[in-house]
Amino acid sequence: EAGVAQSPRYKIIEKRQSVAFWCNPISGHATLYWYQQILGQGPKLLIQFQNNGVVDDSQLPKDRFSAERLKGVDSTLKIQPAKLEDSAVYLCASSFQPLGGYTFGSGTRLTVV
Amino acid sequence: GQQLNQSPQSMFIQEGEDVSMNCTSSSIFNTWLWYKQDPGEGPVLLIALYKAGELTSNGRLTAQFGITRKDSFLNISASIPSDVGIYFCAGYPNTGNQFYFGTGTSLTVIP
Numbered sequence: 036e037a038g039v040a041q042s043p044r045y046k047i048i049e050k051r052q053s054v055a056f057w058c059n060p061i062s063g064h065a066t067l068y069w070y071q072q073i074l075g076q077g078p079k080l081l082i083q084f085q086n087n088g089v090v091d092d093s094q095l096p097k098d099r100f101s102a103e104r105l106k107g108v109d110s111t112l113k114i115q116p117a118k119l120e121d122s123a124v125y126l127c128a129s130s131f132q133p134l135g136g137y138t139f140g141s142g143t144r145l146t147v148v
Numbered sequence: 149g150q151q152l153n154q155s156p157q158s159m160f161i162q163e164g165e166d167v168s169m170n171c172t173s174s175s176i177f178n179t180w181l182w183y184k185q186d187p188g189e190g191p192v193l194l195i196a197l198y199k200a201g202e203l204t205s206n207g208r209l210t211a212q213f214g215i216t217r218k219d220s221f222l223n224i225s226a227s228i229p230s231d232v233g234i235y236f237c238a239g240y241p242n243t244g245n246q247f248y249f250g251t252g253t254s255l256t257v258i259p
Contacts, residue, residue, distance in 0.1 A: 039190070077152075077236050077249030078191070091245055126190050134179050134198075134240060137247070139190030 037061065039140035041127050047146045053115035056143045060108070060129030066090075068137060069102055069112050070126040078126055084110065117147045150175055150241050152250035160256045167224040169253045171237030179240040180220040181247065182211050184233045191236055195222070217242075227257045 040059040048054050060067050065086050070078035081100065083090040086107035095102065099118070104110040114121055124144050128137035154171050161167060171180070179198055183191035195206050197213035197220060204211055212221045220237055237250040 075252075077238075077251055079249070080246050083246060128190070133245075136181050136193045136196045138193070139183075141188070142190050144188075 039127055039129055039138055041125075041140035041143055043143055044141065045144050045146075047148060048117055050119055050147050051116040053113065054117055054145060055111050055113045056125050056127075056145075058110045058112070058127030058140060060110070060127070061138055064129035064131050064138075065107070066130045066133055067104055067110050068128045068130075069110070070128065070139075072124045072126055072142070074123070081112070114145075117145075119147050121145060122147045150239070150244065150248040152237060152239055152248055154235075154237055154250035154253050156253060157251070158254040158256070160258065161227055163227060163229060163257050163259050165227055167227055167231070167255060168221065169223075169235060169255075170219060170221045171239070171250045172219040173239060173241075174218065176217045176242040177220075177239035178217075178242055179247075180211070180213050181238040182209075182220070182222050183236045183238060183249075185236060185252075186233045194235075224255075227255075229257050229259055231255060232257050 067084045069081045072078045081095045082092040082102045084104040087104045102112045124142040126142045128139045130137045182194045185191040195211040200217045201215045202213040208225045210223045234252045238247040
């Protein structure tokens, strides 16, 4: 089966600019996650979707981050405006059921300068 | 959020040696996962554990769900160069709704 697709792979922007990341999960996976992984740390959950509804966005900085999953398939994560501390890898993952383990995409490496 | 402590933080071993790493928490977990992450890639699931005391193998990898439900262990036997990477544990707490990831163990295998 095809894996989780993410784009772009790399993005460099200046602080205060906006940026968007795209994720296409594995077909049939109802649950989709966005994680932020800062260099040297483990992934941290930003938002979890079940189909097109938000299950948990308690760790999403909502003043600058937003995410949507229209039609319960693809998802986009947006940062506006970006700060230096947003430099990280943004990982998308999907699962058939939440406790079954996630399949991660290759991530988008964001550098804010 | 939940804190998962992984140790050791990094390991440098000779090819052929066995490796042991662990993940501990102050909270009780219902599920433990072990992932490996190669540079520039997302984590890849290695082993999933669902019951206290459970011992599960995947090739040369063996993981155990601690009987206290507050820890998990990963062993790699007869390491090879392609075992190089960062190993993460992830736990689903008894009273939570998401997986929390550990800080990672970086493994270097010297040929």
